Amino acid sequence: MTSASTDTAWPVSALGPQGTIPRRGAKEVSGVALVVTQQVPTSSSMSVSHGPSGVGTARRRLRAELRESGTPESVIDDAVLILSELLSNSCRHARPLSEGQDVRASWSRANDGSVTISVTDGGGPTRPRPASPSVTARGGRGLTIIGSLTSAWGVREAELPGAVTVWAVLRAPGG
The missing domain is CATH 3.30.565.10 (Histidine kinase-like ATPase, C-terminal domain)
Incomplete structure (x- = not known):
């Protein structure tokens, strides 16, 4: 496991125009998928x-x-x-x-x-x-x-x- 920098961001071109989501405190782990949740209106x-x-x-x-x-x-x-x-x-x-x-x-x-x-x-x-x-x-x-x-x-x-x-x-x- 390698530690990720808190100043970088994940590329998320599929999620819209913002292009990145901060990954503060995230860890990179081989073979594990990152799940991004989306708020849905209630x-x-x-x-x-x-x-x-x-x-x-x-x-x-x-x-x-x-x-x-x-x-x-x-x-x-x-x-x-x-x-x-x-x-x-x-x-x-x-x-x-x-x-x-x-x-x-x-x-x-x-x-x-x-x-x-x-x-x-x-x-x-x-x-x-x-x-x-x-x-x-x-x-x-x-x-x-x-x-x-x-x-x-x-x-x-x-x-x-x-x-x-x-x-x-x-x-x-x-x-």
């Missing part, structure tokens, strides 16, 4: 269009961020389904937040692995509530599905006048 918020294309954009970003944070695939799949339902309900039953025709989707991952997902829109004529559709109905099951996957969900008035946020907390794995 929460995210984005504006998406009030329509089907916005749903797809938000789903892809949520999936990518949860994967990067090490979230199990089963939790990711449930989180993506919940976000899809909330955004689809917003598109169908509520107004956009702004003249730009946007709604806000956000999510956060707690230390215990639970994921909170929320969608804020311009509100609608009624507040979201689970329905009891007939067997042949084409819709009306989304909030019931969300209720079965989550430990809690609800509706609250958002900070903007007339805006509404629907949120859901997805249980941590094994929780």
Whole structure:
């Protein structure tokens, strides 16, 4: 084992434009790989269009961020389904937040692995509530599905006048 100087740096061209990471106090060891960790956001918020294309954009970003944070695939799949339902309900039953025709989707991952997902829109004529559709109905099951996957969900008035946020907390794995 040879001692490394504290003033030099590891080359890391694959990690971005900075090009180097200080290796203060590092030791060089033959045959051992250096693992560089990356901080992944534990929460995210984005504006998406009030329509089907916005749903797809938000789903892809949520999936990518949860994967990067090490979230199990089963939790990711449930989180993506919940976000899809909330955004689809917003598109169908509520107004956009702004003249730009946007709604806000956000999510956060707690230390215990639970994921909170929320969608804020311009509100609608009624507040979201689970329905009891007939067997042949084409819709009306989304909030019931969300209720079965989550430990809690609800509706609250958002900070903007007339805006509404629907949120859901997805249980941590094994929780």
